Amino acid sequence: MMLKKEExxxxxSLARLELTEKExxxxxxAVSQMIEYFSIMEKIDVTGIEPTTHVSxxxxxxxxxxxxxxxxxxxxxxxxxxxxxxFITVPHIL
Amino acid sequence: MSEVIKTPEExxxxxxxxxxxxxxxxxxxxxxxxxxxxxNPEGPLAYIPCGVKDNIAVKDxxxxxxxxxxxxxxxxxxxxxxxxxEAAGAIVVGKTNMDEFGMGSSTDFSAFGGTNxxxxxxYVTGGSSGGSAAAVAAGLVPFALGSDTGGSxxxxxxxxxxxxxxxxxxxxSRYGLVAYASSLDVIGVLSKDLDLTEKVFKVIRGxxxxxxxxxxxxxxxxxxxNGKLCFTYLEGDLGLTPEIExxxxxxxxxxxxKGFEIKGVQLPSLEYVIPVYxxxxxxxxxxxxxxxxxxxxxxxxxxxxxxxxxxxxxRNEGFGDEVKLRILLGTYVLRSGFQDQxxxxxxxxxxxxxxxxxxxxxxxxxxxxxxxxxxxxxxGNAGLSAYQQKVADKFTVTANLTGMPALxxxxxxxxxxxxxxxxxxxxxxxxxxxDAAREVL
Numbered sequence: 001m002m003l004k005k006e007e008x009x010x011x012x013s014l015a016r017l018e019l020t021e022k023e024x025x026x027x028x029x030a031v032s033q034m035i036e037y038f039s040i041m042e043k044i045d046v047t048g049i050e051p052t053t054h055v056s057x058x059x060x061x062x063x064x065x066x067x068x069x070x071x072x073x074x075x076x077x078x079x080x081x082x083x084x085x086x087f088i089t090v091p092h093i094l
Numbered sequence: 095m096s097e098v099i100k101t102p103e104e105x106x107x108x109x110x111x112x113x114x115x116x117x118x119x120x121x122x123x124x125x126x127x128x129x130x131x132x133x134n135p136e137g138p139l140a141y142i143p144c145g146v147k148d149n150i151a152v153k154d155x156x157x158x159x160x161x162x163x164x165x166x167x168x169x170x171x172x173x174x175x176x177x178x179x180e181a182a183g184a185i186v187v188g189k190t191n192m193d194e195f196g197m198g199s200s201t202d203f204s205a206f207g208g209t210n211x212x213x214x215x216x217y218v219t220g221g222s223s224g225g226s227a228a229a230v231a232a233g234l235v236p237f238a239l240g241s242d243t244g245g246s247x248x249x250x251x252x253x254x255x256x257x258x259x260x261x262x263x264x265x266x267s268r269y270g271l272v273a274y275a276s277s278l279d280v281i282g283v284l285s286k287d288l289d290l291t292e293k294v295f296k297v298i299r300g301x302x303x304x305x306x307x308x309x310x311x312x313x314x315x316x317x318x319x320n321g322k323l324c325f326t327y328l329e330g331d332l333g334l335t336p337e338i339e340x341x342x343x344x345x346x347x348x349x350x351x352k353g354f355e356i357k358g359v360q361l362p363s364l365e366y367v368i369p370v371y372x373x374x375x376x377x378x379x380x381x382x383x384x385x386x387x388x389x390x391x392x393x394x395x396x397x398x399x400x401x402x403x404x405x406x407x408x409r410n411e412g413f414g415d416e417v418k419l420r421i422l423l424g425t426y427v428l429r430s431g432f433q434d435q436x437x438x439x440x441x442x443x444x445x446x447x448x449x450x451x452x453x454x455x456x457x458x459x460x461x462x463x464x465x466x467x468x469x470x471x472x473x474g475n476a477g478l479s480a481y482q483q484k485v486a487d488k489f490t491v492t493a494n495l496t497g498m499p500a501l502x503x504x505x506x507x508x509x510x511x512x513x514x515x516x517x518x519x520x521x522x523x524x525x526x527x528x529d530a531a532r533e534v535l
Contacts, residue, residue: 054307055496081391090389
C-alpha cells in the first residue's frame with residue numbers, strides 16, 4: 001500500500017510539519033512501508049481484550065494543592081527565542 | 095583510569111584523558127569535569143564521575159536530545175534521577191550522544207554526528223543510548239545513565255560489551271527525562287561493573303511525586319519461586335546471525351551445566367511485537383513532540399510570517415528525518431477514523447503480550463533472550479537500513495510493552511566485537527536479574 005501524497009500532506013499539516021517536495025517523496029515511502037507492516041495486526045483476534053494504556057498505574061494518585069516557591073520563571077522566559085521583557089514575542093497574529 | 099575524582103589534580107588528569115580518548119569515539123556531546131562538585135563525600139557513589147544521556151536534565155548542562163531543535167537549550171533543573179545520583183555523591187561530568195530524541199538503534203541519527211564503537215571505529219555503538227554505552231565501554235566513566243523506550247539501553251550495551259539495565263516501568267522517576275513514548279520510557283544504567291550497575295539502580299529508584307506513574311519499590315528483595323533460580327529460553331528459528339546463535343546456545347548450555355533448570359518456550363506473539371510497539375511509540379511521540387514549536391524555547395525559524403507558519407518551519411528545520419518519519423507515522427495512526435484500526439488495536443495486543451510474559455513468569459524467574467539478532471553493524475549504507483533496524487528490535491521492545499525489567503549482559507566476543515544477551519524478569523525482580531547474571535557468567 002502506497003500512501004497518497006495528499007494523505008501525507010494532510011498528516012504533515014496536522015503534525016504542524018512543513019515538508020519539501022523531496023522530503024515528501026522520501027517520507028511517503030518510509031511511512032507507507034511501516035503502515036503496511038502494521039497491517040499484520042489485522043489478523044489478530046482481540047475480542048474481549050481491554051487495551052493497556054499504562055502498566056504501573058493502579059490507583060489515581062493526587063497531591064495536595066499547595067503554593068510552592070519557584071525561582072525558575074526568569075530562566076524559563078530567558079530560554080525563549082525572542083522576548084520583550086516578561087513576554088515571549090511571536091509574529092503578528094492578526 | 096581512576097574510578098573516583100577526589101582532588102583537583104585527579105579531576106584535571108581525568109578530564110585530559112577523557113578528552114583525548116573521546117576524540118576518536120565521540121561519546122560526549124558536552125563534557126566538563128569542573129562544573130559539578132561532590133555533594134556527599136560519605137555517599138555510596140562518592141566522587142564517582144558519570145555521564146548522563148542528553149535527554150535527561152542536568153542543571154546548567156545543555157539538554158539537546160541530539161536535536162537541532164534543542165541545540166542551545168540549557169536545563170534549568172535536574173531530573174529526579176540526577177538529584178538522587180548527586181545526593182549519593184556522584185559527579186556528572188557530561189552529556190552523552192544519542193539518536194535524536196531516542197529514535198534509532200545506531201546513534202548515527204544524532205544531529206551532531208554519530209558515536210564510534212570503542213571496539214572497532216567502523217562499527218556503530220547501537221542506540222539510542224550509544225554515547226553512554228561507548229563512554230563506559232571505553233573506560234571514560236565508571237557508569238552512565240541512559241533511557242530505554244524499546245531497547246535503547248540494552249542494545250547499545252550489547253554492541254559495546256557492557257551491562258545495561260532497563261528497570262521496571264515506574265521504578266525510576268521520569269521527571270526530567272525528555273518524553274518520547276511516555277508509557278514505555280524508563281531511565282536506566284550502563285556500566286562495565288555489574289555491582290556498580292546494581293548500586294546505581296538502588297540509588298535512583300523510588301516513588302517521586304513529580305512523576306505520577308512512579309511506583310514505591312518493594313523493600314524486600316524478590317525470592318526465586320522454587321528456592322533456586324529457574325530459567326526459560328526461546329525455542330524455534332529466531333532469525334539470529336551465526337555469532338549470536340552461538341552465544342545464545344552457549345549461554346543456555348552454561349545455565350544447564352551450572353545445575354539450573356531451564357526450559358524452552360515458543361512465543362508466537364514475537365511476530366507482531368514490532369507493529370504493536372511502533373504504533374504505540376510513534377503515536378505517543380507525535381503527541382509528546384508537539385511541544386517543540388519554536389515559540390517558548392528551542393530553535394525558531396527566521397522565516398515564519400504567522401505563528402502557524404513559524405511552527406511548521408521551525409519544526410521542519412529543527413527535526414531530523416527519522417524524527418519526522420515517526421511524528422508522521424504517529425499522527426497518521428491517531429487520525430480520526432484510524433484510531434481503532436491502529437492505536438487501540440495495538441494497545442489490546444499489548445495486553446495479550448503482557449499475558450504471554452506473565453505466563454512465562456508463572457513458572458520461572460528468568461527469561462533468557464538475545465539482545466539483538468546481530469552484533470554491532472557498520473556505519474552508513476554498509477550497515478542495516480532504518481527499516482531493518484526497526485524490525486530487529488523484536489527482542490527488546492517486549493520489556494517496554496510489558497513494563498518488565500531486563501538486563502543486557504556481555505557474554506563474549508566474535509570477530510573482535512562483543513556478543514550480548516538479555517535476561518528478563520517479572521516486575522520489580524531486578525535483584526533476581528543481578529543474581530542470575532552473577533550465577534551464569
